[in-house]
Amino acid sequence: MKVPLTSSIAGLNESATLAINIRAREIRAQGGSVCHFGFGQSPFPVPLSIQNALRDHAAVKDYLPTLGLPELREAVARFYQQEMNSPFSAEHVCIGPGSKELIFQALFLLEAAVLIPAPSWVSYGPQAQLLGKPVYTLPTRREHHYRLQADVLEQICQQLDDTPKLLIINSPNNPTGAVYGEDDLSALAEVCRKFGIIVLSDEIYAMIDFTGQSHQSMAHAYPEGTIVTGGLSKSFAAGGYRLGVMLIPDPLRALTKALQTVASETFSTVSAPVQYAALEAYGHFDTVRSFINQTVEIHRSVAEYVHTRFIGMGLNCPEPQGAFYMMPDFQNYRASLAKKGITSDEALCHALLGEAHIALLPGSSFYLGPLTLLSG
Numbered sequence: 001m002k003v004p005l006t007s008s009i010a011g012l013n014e015s016a017t018l019a020i021n022i023r024a025r026e027i028r029a030q031g032g033s034v035c036h037f038g039f040g041q042s043p044f045p046v047p048l049s050i051q052n053a054l055r056d057h058a059a060v061k062d063y064l065p066t067l068g069l070p071e072l073r074e075a076v077a078r079f080y081q082q083e084m085n086s087p088f089s090a091e092h093v094c095i096g097p098g099s100k101e102l103i104f105q106a107l108f109l110l111e112a113a114v115l116i117p118a119p120s121w122v123s124y125g126p127q128a129q130l131l132g133k134p135v136y137t138l139p140t141r142r143e144h145h146y147r148l149q150a151d152v153l154e155q156i157c158q159q160l161d162d163t164p165k166l167l168i169i170n171s172p173n174n175p176t177g178a179v180y181g182e183d184d185l186s187a188l189a190e191v192c193r194k195f196g197i198i199v200l201s202d203e204i205y206a207m208i209d210f211t212g213q214s215h216q217s218m219a220h221a222y223p224e225g226t227i228v229t230g231g232l233s234k235s236f237a238a239g240g241y242r243l244g245v246m247l248i249p250d251p252l253r254a255l256t257k258a259l260q261t262v263a264s265e266t267f268s269t270v271s272a273p274v275q276y277a278a279l280e281a282y283g284h285f286d287t288v289r290s291f292i293n294q295t296v297e298i299h300r301s302v303a304e305y306v307h308t309r310f311i312g313m314g315l316n317c318p319e320p321q322g323a324f325y326m327m328p329d330f331q332n333y334r335a336s337l338a339k340k341g342i343t344s345d346e347a348l349c350h351a352l353l354g355e356a357h358i359a360l361l362p363g364s365s366f367y368l369g370p371l372t373l374l375s376g
Contacts, residue, residue: 008130020349024359038349038359040174040324042237044295047288050236053280060272066264067256068095069275075283076245083285084206086219086228088247094259095278097270099204099231099244102259103168105266106200106227106246107131109258112164115156117148119327119366121174121202136160137367145318146176146327150187157195165197169218172205175366176327177303177320179209182216189221198252199226204244205323207235207292210300224251234324235292236281243270243278299324327363 013019020038027034045051067073073093080086096102104127107114114128118137128135136156140146148169157165169188171180180188192199201218209215219226231244248256263269281288303320310317316329330337330348342348345362352358 008132012126012129020353020359020361023353027353027357032357034353034357034359036359038361040234041239042234042295042324044237044291044298046236046238046241047281047291049284049287050232050238050277050281054241054273054277057273057276060276062272064269064272064275066260066269068093068270069272069279072275072279072282075279076247079282079285080228080247084203084215084217086217086247087223088219088228088249092247092249092256094246094248094256094263095270095275096244096246096263097267098233098242099202099229099246101267102229102244102246103127103200103202104131105259105262106255107133107166109255109262110164110166110198112166112198113160115153115165115167115197116367117146117169119146119175119363119368120168121170122361122365124168125367134163142316142318142329145178145321146173147178147180147184148188150191153188154191154194157191157197165195166200167192167197168200168202170202170205171216172209172322173325174205174323175325175361175363176318177323177325178318179211179321180216180218181213182221185216185218185221189218192222192225197225201226201228203228203230204234206230208296208299208324209322210296210303211321219247219249223249225249227252227255232278232281235295236288237295238277238281241274241277243274327366 024034024036024038070090072095074090076093077088077090080088094102096105100123107127108131113134113136114124115136115138116124117140125135138148138152138156140148153167169180171178199218199222203217206215217228219228226249228247229244232241233239303326307317307319307326310328314332316331317326320326337343337348340351342351345364349360349362352360
């Protein structure tokens, strides 16, 4: 029987991160071992207090409010006020089944062209494509640590004229490990105000920051136009719990109402036991602060070691400032790789997984050219 699939799925494949994860599992199931660097999952356990809260509320079976448990929304707002210095209250907080789903809902609800600095996380573009939204990738440069520059943003805005625009900023960044500083964000905010751009600031890695500086958010520089997303997946090591948060400022409150309407017709609400686990995470952050600080220090030490080894091998690679990632450039090995028939980033990643059981992701999955030989 012919299956009448929607045309928006044409050309889309499974997320590169999930696909490489499946292949790595297959190799392991066959008795092989894999050094798996292709999936952004914390290697640490969920803090025990959060595990206990999930267990203690396993019997809670009722549907909770669509935008989230009121106590949780209050705890999230308090967390962002105290830990992130971000100006949000409980009414600004929306709880969803992962920040990935909340980003998808925002893309669905906002009638705007989507501006994505490249390289970027693998799913922003496909989500926009599924929704039929125009996507514009904005170039960044290695000497700027792949951070979007204000003049580049202004140039694309001038080209798009009066088209409504949504800019996605991710800091600390997947896949580069870059962290936007106060000056970076202030310059971008000036352009955003000039052109009336809405910003979606993906801050899922906000606490995994190696710079030693206080957290910098686009919501500080551009509070009236910035939506912030976060969740349990990275800092709290609870990716499988699937709980995300979205914080929407007063001038964009129409989005909150629209999200409530659409959520009520789609996912309804987030699992009740998971919301109570999140209440423990956000409401009693002091309980897990030491745990998170220790895990961040381990991430920093590993990143520093691997970066040093990469540089020693002759690879160009910006030093990661946060998150789980770094992005080595194999251009210096182009000639020797070509002799082995490896002439693209995807070919390199397939060879590394097939021959050495090392799982990496190709730079082309992050909106870089397939011949750049960059791997995230």
